[in-house]
Amino acid sequence: MARKPDAAAIEALPHPREAGDLVGHGDVERMLAGAWHSGRLAHAWLFGGPPGVGKTTLAYRFARFVLAAGAGGPEVPTTPTTLAVPETAPVFRQVAAGSHPDLLGIERPVDPKLGRRTGDLPVDQVRRIAPFLRLTASGGGWRVVVVDEADHMNRSSANAILKILEEPPQRSVLVLVTDQPGSLLPTIRSRCRRLMLSPLAQADVEAFLAARLADQGTDELSVAARLSGGAPGRALLMAASGAPAVYAGLLDCVGQAPDLDWTAVHALGDQVGGPGAEALFRQVGDLMVGIMERLVRLAATGQVARPVIPGEEARLRALAASGDLDHWLQVWENTRRLFRRADQANLDRKQALLSAFGQLQAVI
Numbered sequence: 001m002a003r004k005p006d007a008a009a010i011e012a013l014p015h016p017r018e019a020g021d022l023v024g025h026g027d028v029e030r031m032l033a034g035a036w037h038s039g040r041l042a043h044a045w046l047f048g049g050p051p052g053v054g055k056t057t058l059a060y061r062f063a064r065f066v067l068a069a070g071a072g073g074p075e076v077p078t079t080p081t082t083l084a085v086p087e088t089a090p091v092f093r094q095v096a097a098g099s100h101p102d103l104l105g106i107e108r109p110v111d112p113k114l115g116r117r118t119g120d121l122p123v124d125q126v127r128r129i130a131p132f133l134r135l136t137a138s139g140g141g142w143r144v145v146v147v148d149e150a151d152h153m154n155r156s157s158a159n160a161i162l163k164i165l166e167e168p169p170q171r172s173v174l175v176l177v178t179d180q181p182g183s184l185l186p187t188i189r190s191r192c193r194r195l196m197l198s199p200l201a202q203a204d205v206e207a208f209l210a211a212r213l214a215d216q217g218t219d220e221l222s223v224a225a226r227l228s229g230g231a232p233g234r235a236l237l238m239a240a241s242g243a244p245a246v247y248a249g250l251l252d253c254v255g256q257a258p259d260l261d262w263t264a265v266h267a268l269g270d271q272v273g274g275p276g277a278e279a280l281f282r283q284v285g286d287l288m289v290g291i292m293e294r295l296v297r298l299a300a301t302g303q304v305a306r307p308v309i310p311g312e313e314a315r316l317r318a319l320a321a322s323g324d325l326d327h328w329l330q331v332w333e334n335t336r337r338l339f340r341r342a343d344q345a346n347l348d349r350k351q352a353l354l355s356a357f358g359q360l361q362a363v364i
Contacts, residue, residue: 199230
């Protein structure tokens with residue numbers, strides 16, 4: 001039913017610090033540029049919004065601008081409307097390579113045994129920030145720290161960040177990037193200026209994909225854009241990993257409830273549970289949680305969001321009619337929890353999938 005995501009295509013996706021452009025969010029960019037030119041730039045920022053909407057790309061775009069402007073670089077825009085720094089500028093090349101001496105990027109490390117990022121952002125990573133900020137910036141400029149996926153900080157990491165926020169060094173900027181701002185300590189949130197990035201329009205996401213994946217069909221890119229929920233980074237990952245085809249097959253399985261084809265479900269379980277199938281498992285989990293979320297919205301409002309693929313609306317309406325809102329809320333939350341726990345704790349992936357389908361059948 002599902003093909004394994006193209007690992008090479010996924011690995012080829014650029015890191016946000018390499019991105020030369022930012023899709024959408026012009027209002028947020030103008031606000032940040034205006035804050036710099038006003039001379040009253042906050043020392044700590046919290047960028048929030050859905051996964052893949054462009055938060056980390058904006059954080060590094062902001063970092064490049066501050067580094068260039070703080071050092072008096074000639075490539076800095078003189079009008080307070082943009083953060084754009086030319087890709088030919090030395091600061092751009094250094095940030096893209098991760099070699100700028102005044103920029104520190106903090107993210108979850110890769111577990112060498114599992115070959116994927118750790119569940120938590122450990123305190124030893126966060127403790128690199130304080131000594132880095134105490135150093136004098138090269139050329140008398142500023143020092144910038146970007147903490148990606150800040151919602152993954154454990155208690156010790158959060159406390160370490162809080163100490164830095166309580167006494168921020170001069171001429172420094174700390175940017176926390178998170179999908180879930182509410183999961184951070186209230187004391188952290190209160191010390192940051194908060195910016196929330198909204199999902200983009202469907203047409204903007206499709207144009208973003210078409211410019212980067214010209215070899216893929218228009219229909220497939222359109223499905224990936226709709227699946228992304230207005231998040232261009234997520235759409236790019238989905239298109240590169242074959243998510244549209246996976247979604248169609250997964251909806252075939254889910255749409256048969258309560259008369260599930262357990263042979264097909266077990267076959268999918270064998271695929272996601274096999275060696276090297278971690279990425280496929282996370283993709284299937286993400287898409288199945290998305291289907292449950294659409295069912296919750298349908299049960300609550302009676303309205304179906306724009307269908308992702310043909311025939312989807314009829315299947316979702318038939319499913320929604322077989323359970324009330326409370327039931328679908330429970331299934332949605334349980335499905336999220338199942339896949340999250342299985343991924344983070346390295347549990348049996350096939351069993352997690354079977355349990356998710358078992359919960360779906362039990363509701364109806």
